[in-house]
Amino acid sequence: MRQFTANGFSVAHDAPKTGGEIVVINTCGFIESAKEESISTILQFGEAKKNKRIRKLFVMGCLSERYKKDLEKLIPEVDKFYGKFNWKELLSDLGKPYHTELSSERTLTTPAHYAYVKIAEGCDRKCSYCSIPLITGKYQSRSMEEIEAEIRQLVSQGVKEFQLIAQDLTYYGKDIYKKFSIGELTGRISDIPGVEWIRLHYAYPAQFPMDLLKVMREKDNICKYLDIALQHSSDAMLKKMRRHITRAEMVELLQTIRREVPGIHLRTTMMAGHPGETDADFADMLDFVREMRFERLGAFSYSAEEGTYSYRNYKEDVAPEIKNKRMDELMSLQEQIALEINEKKVGQTLRVIIDREESDFYIGRTEYDSPEIDPEVLIEKTQKLIPGEFYAVKITGTQSFDLLGMI
Numbered sequence: 001m002r003q004f005t006a007n008g009f010s011v012a013h014d015a016p017k018t019g020g021e022i023v024v025i026n027t028c029g030f031i032e033s034a035k036e037e038s039i040s041t042i043l044q045f046g047e048a049k050k051n052k053r054i055r056k057l058f059v060m061g062c063l064s065e066r067y068k069k070d071l072e073k074l075i076p077e078v079d080k081f082y083g084k085f086n087w088k089e090l091l092s093d094l095g096k097p098y099h100t101e102l103s104s105e106r107t108l109t110t111p112a113h114y115a116y117v118k119i120a121e122g123c124d125r126k127c128s129y130c131s132i133p134l135i136t137g138k139y140q141s142r143s144m145e146e147i148e149a150e151i152r153q154l155v156s157q158g159v160k161e162f163q164l165i166a167q168d169l170t171y172y173g174k175d176i177y178k179k180f181s182i183g184e185l186t187g188r189i190s191d192i193p194g195v196e197w198i199r200l201h202y203a204y205p206a207q208f209p210m211d212l213l214k215v216m217r218e219k220d221n222i223c224k225y226l227d228i229a230l231q232h233s234s235d236a237m238l239k240k241m242r243r244h245i246t247r248a249e250m251v252e253l254l255q256t257i258r259r260e261v262p263g264i265h266l267r268t269t270m271m272a273g274h275p276g277e278t279d280a281d282f283a284d285m286l287d288f289v290r291e292m293r294f295e296r297l298g299a300f301s302y303s304a305e306e307g308t309y310s311y312r313n314y315k316e317d318v319a320p321e322i323k324n325k326r327m328d329e330l331m332s333l334q335e336q337i338a339l340e341i342n343e344k345k346v347g348q349t350l351r352v353i354i355d356r357e358e359s360d361f362y363i364g365r366t367e368y369d370s371p372e373i374d375p376e377v378l379i380e381k382t383q384k385l386i387p388g389e390f391y392a393v394k395i396t397g398t399q400s401f402d403l404l405g406m407i
Helices: 002-006 032-050 062-074 088-094 132-136 143-154 184-192 213-217 235-240 249-259 277-290 309-315 320-343
Strands: 022-027 056-061 114-118 162-164 197-203 224-228 265-274 296-301 349-357 362-364 375-380 390-399 403-406
Touching: 022 032, 022 062, 032 056, 056 062, 062 132, 088 320, 088 390, 114 143, 114 197, 162 184, 184 197, 184 213, 213 224, 235 277, 235 320, 249 265, 249 277, 249 320, 265 277, 265 320, 277 320, 296 320, 320 390, 349 375, 375 390
Parallel strands: 022 056, 114 162, 162 197, 197 224, 224 265, 265 296, 375 403
Antiparallel strands: 349 362, 349 390, 362 375, 390 403
């Protein structure tokens, strides 16, 4: 988007109505629901092109990377399909140059006070169900200097909060520095003036780099928050999923994280319905969630993805209605846990960043809440608050997931 504007284009992200000459759709190809959403969007804009509401239609991203030839046959209205990393080719096809001097500059699609910073691309893990390695290839870390330059640039634009992301955050540096370097990188970023909050997505439990915990404990602007996808707890399922860790090792890791970083909030993801998951395996997962009491938990049902290990080697044997029932039961349990954790916050005063104003409340987040996916703080409108600013908020009540507060 920054390259487009530098070349004289006017650019809108997720415009509420179709008004441009050129549409570029960035797709996801990770799970079935995301693929369906991507294809639906392409077809919608294909109709717009047929009806001459737009002039050019381009598609890129993960779905296009994976199914380019199939999509070209199925949806001829698209002028060209690109892979995930072909931005320069797209610019060239539009007759425009790539401005190397702007490589660390970005046009944000988030509110002005926070940004996502991808520190690596790809994955070297071989989990049974995951298509990411097939789409993005081997793990490729960005250099610390390049990441720091991007963050300094974003700070100069007014960004205060940074979500560090990668398909596997904890593997960072192994390819280019020959060691796990997420602790060093996070520490260096925390020293950049103007960086108020750093939040970490997504850690992998096996071979966890323990030096990261010391940095998180000692640096005030690193949020006491870690997103670590565990997927399951039963040893039988962890083995089938090729996770390279046992239940006992996960428990030990989580206990260590909580001991080393007091007050940390852990977010995890669990999967229901992987081939071979029995009632006993699922019961084990429920017991694990009760025992670990995750502050944040999301779940999704298994989706058979072409080319993955499980697609080639396992028969899908958990019926959709059973997957849905297990998902409901898991999230019902988590709702109760989240409510109990929230109730303990009533009466506390927390530092909150304001995201937006709505009709009845200002909406903010604590350091324990990532945008889009985590609970929010609903703040009574007793005075004017400014989005992007921090305030001390006393928690006065709770809902199942969200908190209520006042300045």
